[in-house]
Amino acid sequence: MNERNREQELEATVRTAIAGERGASWDDMLCELHSWHFRHNPPYRKFCETGGVSETVRDWREIPCVPQDAFKHTDLRSFPAAETVKTFRTSGTTGEGFGRHHFRTLEVYETAVREGRRLSGLPAGPFLVIAPHPDEAPHSSLSHMFGTLAQREDFIASGGKLDLSRLRAAQEPVCVLGTALGFLNLCEQLGEERVGLPAGSTAMETGGYKGSGRDISREQLYGMISDRLGIAPEDIFNEYGMTELSSQFYARGPKGLHHGPPWARAIVCDPVSLEEVGEGETGILLIYDAANVGSVVGIRTQDLAIKRGRAFELLGRDPAALPRGCSRAADEWMNR
Amino acid sequence: MNTADRANAIAEAAEPFRALLGPTSTANLLAWVAAELGSAEALDRWITHGPAKTKALAPRTILHVVSGNTPHAALQSLISGLLLGSRNLVKLPRTGLIEADEFISRLPDVLRAMVDASSELPEKWLSSTDAVIAYGSDETLAALRARTPTGKIFIGHGHKASLGIVWADAEFASCAGAARDASLFDQQGCLSPQVFYVRETRTGFARDYAEKLAAAMEHFNRTHPRGPLAIEEKAAIANLRAAYRFRAAGDLRVTLWEGGGNMDWSVIYEEDAWFTASPLNRVVFVKPLPEDLAAAMGPAVDYVGAVGLFPCTEELADRFAALYPSRFCPVGRMQDPPWTWHNGGLPRLTSLVKWVDFEP
Numbered sequence: 001m002n003e004r005n006r007e008q009e010l011e012a013t014v015r016t017a018i019a020g021e022r023g024a025s026w027d028d029m030l031c032e033l034h035s036w037h038f039r040h041n042p043p044y045r046k047f048c049e050t051g052g053v054s055e056t057v058r059d060w061r062e063i064p065c066v067p068q069d070a071f072k073h074t075d076l077r078s079f080p081a082a083e084t085v086k087t088f089r090t091s092g093t094t095g096e097g098f099g100r101h102h103f104r105t106l107e108v109y110e111t112a113v114r115e116g117r118r119l120s121g122l123p124a125g126p127f128l129v130i131a132p133h134p135d136e137a138p139h140s141s142l143s144h145m146f147g148t149l150a151q152r153e154d155f156i157a158s159g160g161k162l163d164l165s166r167l168r169a170a171q172e173p174v175c176v177l178g179t180a181l182g183f184l185n186l187c188e189q190l191g192e193e194r195v196g197l198p199a200g201s202t203a204m205e206t207g208g209y210k211g212s213g214r215d216i217s218r219e220q221l222y223g224m225i226s227d228r229l230g231i232a233p234e235d236i237f238n239e240y241g242m243t244e245l246s247s248q249f250y251a252r253g254p255k256g257l258h259h260g261p262p263w264a265r266a267i268v269c270d271p272v273s274l275e276e277v278g279e280g281e282t283g284i285l286l287i288y289d290a291a292n293v294g295s296v297v298g299i300r301t302q303d304l305a306i307k308r309g310r311a312f313e314l315l316g317r318d319p320a321a322l323p324r325g326c327s328r329a330a331d332e333w334m335n336r
Numbered sequence: 337m338n339t340a341d342r343a344n345a346i347a348e349a350a351e352p353f354r355a356l357l358g359p360t361s362t363a364n365l366l367a368w369v370a371a372e373l374g375s376a377e378a379l380d381r382w383i384t385h386g387p388a389k390t391k392a393l394a395p396r397t398i399l400h401v402v403s404g405n406t407p408h409a410a411l412q413s414l415i416s417g418l419l420l421g422s423r424n425l426v427k428l429p430r431t432g433l434i435e436a437d438e439f440i441s442r443l444p445d446v447l448r449a450m451v452d453a454s455s456e457l458p459e460k461w462l463s464s465t466d467a468v469i470a471y472g473s474d475e476t477l478a479a480l481r482a483r484t485p486t487g488k489i490f491i492g493h494g495h496k497a498s499l500g501i502v503w504a505d506a507e508f509a510s511c512a513g514a515a516r517d518a519s520l521f522d523q524q525g526c527l528s529p530q531v532f533y534v535r536e537t538r539t540g541f542a543r544d545y546a547e548k549l550a551a552a553m554e555h556f557n558r559t560h561p562r563g564p565l566a567i568e569e570k571a572a573i574a575n576l577r578a579a580y581r582f583r584a585a586g587d588l589r590v591t592l593w594e595g596g597g598n599m600d601w602s603v604i605y606e607e608d609a610w611f612t613a614s615p616l617n618r619v620v621f622v623k624p625l626p627e628d629l630a631a632a633m634g635p636a637v638d639y640v641g642a643v644g645l646f647p648c649t650e651e652l653a654d655r656f657a658a659l660y661p662s663r664f665c666p667v668g669r670m671q672d673p674p675w676t677w678h679n680g681g682l683p684r685l686t687s688l689v690k691w692v693d694f695e696p
Contacts, residue, residue: 073583
């Protein structure tokens with residue numbers, strides 16, 4: 001079998017296993033994908049070799065995690081550039097460049113989005129999306145995720161203008177999808193108005209408030225959504241994902257912990273030794289995502305989390321106001 | 337107590353803080369008053385002012401809102417208020433500030449009675465004060481300014497980013513000083529350099545400079561180890577190192593030197609001249625000096641604190657005037673501003689006093 005056929009076979013294997021059409025040992029699959037990436041992704045290979053990691057690993061935990069930031073400076077692609085069908089970009093700050101995640105096929109990605117949603121317990125629709133449609137934001141993985149879950153007509157924020165009448169007119173339970181900032185804007189736009197969505201309605205919010213200068217807790221946000229839209233806080237989900245990944249982690253309710261699908265693993269590690277921390281301890285989040293067939297499976301995120309069994313409690317990039325002097329630090333620029 | 341008496345008492349109380357404050361003798365303090373107010377006695381008696389006479393009036397009460405990791409800034413602020421003879425309300429960080437406690441306890445009774453310190457900020461402090469001096473982020477300052485009644489003096493010291501420029505240093509004579517500048521106060525101060533721009537007097541000089549600086553950082557660390565890191569600070573440095581390690585593996589325009597497994601210090605050489613903000617705690621960048629430094633600073637150009645120069649000449653300061661720092665000084669002395677330094681571009685005593693004239 002030539003490499004090209006092998007590549008398509010790998011994609012098909014991962015996709016059908018995610019879809020539950022056939023069983024898979026995800027431990028072995030992660031190791032196999034690492035070998036594939038090692039052979040076909042020169043920057044990744046160099047990174048592995050620098051760290052003394054070879055093409056073959058016996059345990060998925062031996063797979064080195066590429067820093068999230070590397071997507072800004074390097075094309076982490078395990079297939080010929082000419083075969084790229086889609087590139088998602090991060091929202092970088094000026095001068096820093098964008099992170100880029102290239103895809104040879106979106107089938108695995110979209111299967112992971114649909115199955116991940118199903119496993120999380122989030123309803124299958126009908127949806128109302130308070131974010132731009134993929135046509136308006138073609139480089140946004142977030143929009144693409146919303147577009148994978150919802151229909152074209154479910155998008156009610158075309159051209160940056162929110163069509164509140166669609167919310168007011170809802171007759172059956174709906175699932176409202178959007179960014180945290182989008183929900184905040186929605187609540188502010190509603191002002192004193194209370195839209196009581198039909199009982200059984202749910203919501204899924206994602207992302208932080210980067211660039212907005214806003215910062216409110218998940219509990220406060222869910223309180224606002226609950227108050228304005230009549231959705232119980234326990235029926236609001238947070239989705240944790242990123243441009244550099246193909247899979248998502250979901251938490252339900254204001255205090256919910258994040259869980260991933262079986263093909264994606266999140267481990268909380270000491271930032272220096274990269275040893276997994278003990279139960280209840282804080283560290284950085286490393287993610288292994290078998291749906292990242294065309295890039296790399298191991299990602300070192302910039303987020304902090306607390307280990308809670310097989311799940312994690314997300315703290316984010318800057319969990320506490322840092323005790324800091326008058327020097328303007330990197331994260332302060334980032335937050336602008 | 338007149339100004340000289342107060343200066344004398346302050347100098348005595350400040351004695352153990354020499355490393356934080358630099359020279360703080362009675363003469364230093366009186367020279368500062370004289371430099372700003374025209375006479376060391378301007379607060380005590382009428383001094384000639386054109387055809388008339390004038391006297392400086394200190395604010396009755398000054399509120400100092402200070403930050404935790406820069407005790408020297410807190411002490412400097414309090415000292416300015418005491419020197420003027422004002423009553424001082426000091427809002428300490430939530431975790432307290434032992435340097436402030438110790439300094440206050442060393443004051444003679446009459447000066448100590450002029451200081452109230454608390455980790456809380458009672459609303460009546462804001463309403464009863466004549467002037468506010470605050471240190472903090474843009475957001476903190478905006479919130480405080482909004483709470484300060486109109487008509488009061490408000491002096492906000494926002495967060496700044498400092499840098500060094502090495503114009504010509506074939507012998508790497510400035511490296512030890514550069515390491516000191518970037519290491520003291522664990523880089524938390526507004527005078528702490530985050531990037532050194534090094535002129536390529538020969539090909540590869542900036543990279544060589546970075547290597548020498550790394551050695552100097554290690555040397556400094558042996559006698560002055562870094563303070564403890566919170567998990568998020570540790571993670572920020574570890575993530576930055578990981579990102580640059582990845583890049584350095586395949587890109588010769590980037591090199592990373594890492595001090596110790598304990599995140600003691602990091603030096604990153606990067607050919608790209610764009611100003612990269614440091615996560616602090618002894619993480620310093622070295623970049624070749626570009627043609628247009630102000631442009632390479634990007635949004636940071638609005639937040640320049642001090643610029644360390646080597647060599648430190650007026651010509652060089654004029655060349656980089658477009659950075660609008662509040663201070664040009666030699667590399668190696670960035671952390672030692674004199675008492676007369678215009679912090680934030682403003683005279684520190686003059687900004688607080690009012691003048692009353694007497695016409696005979």
